[in-house]
Amino acid sequence: MTDNRKIICEKRTYSRELNSHDHDFGQLLFPLYGSMHIQTMEQNINLTSDYCFYLPPELNHAYRSNDRNEFLILDIPKYYLPSETQSMYIQLERQWSSIRYLLLEETINRNKASNALRDLTSYIAQKLPSATSPSIDYIQKHYKEPIKLEKLAKLEHYHPVYFSSWFKQKTGKSPKTYISELRLEEAKRLLHSTTWSITSISEELGFKNSSSFTRWFVKYVGSPPQKYRNLK
Incomplete structure (x- = not known):
């Protein structure tokens, strides 16, 4: 033991x-x-x-x-x-x-x-993350949906400008980057572990269409979703 x-x-x-x-x-x-x-x-x-x-x-x-x-x-x-x-x-x-x-x-x-x-x-x-705060908990549950900074700040009872600074100090990332990374990891997981179409994955992650999802994915990964899927 x-x-x-x-x-x-x-x-x-x-x-x-x-x-x-x-x-x-x-x-x-x-x-x-x-x-x-x-x-x-x-x-x-x-x-x-x-x-x-x-x-x-x-x-x-x-x-x-x-x-x-x-x-x-x-x-x-x-x-x-x-x-x-x-x-x-x-x-x-x-x-x-x-x-x-x-x-x-x-x-x-x-x-x-x-x-x-x-x-x-x-x-x-x-370097390890501390226990989840209300705003981080909310992001982790709703990152596939549109999230307003004002909503997150309200959960922590902070002004939106101060909240962004506080959030980066706590996580090392801006709220936008934190949300994007969660969506990106879920996108990668779905591409490698499911046979869902690119359109289905883009809808699951809250994108308006597969084209906007593809542009976003290329921005962060450097290759289109289908090419990334074929590399597994």
């Missing part, structure tokens, strides 16, 4: 068997190869090597892997974490790719006390 008082950084593999549990520590999962299906009450994730995923303490989740796999896992004791955190699906851009590299280096020393690992874990913990 994992000792929740210790940081654990190691490589693990997972079976095809569907398991479900929670744990009293935070956990960060980096796929090195292969993929994993993770399901929580609110999320249904196919975790691949372009992303990592953070699971907060006490979040029940089901998981399995249908292919050969290896994952880099960081188990984070509660005392490193903010008072409350939420799950986080993270694209491996430069910063998080660098974090993965540093953690891989630490797996060599997993049987030794490592000040570097403790410092790195503290740094990572500060």
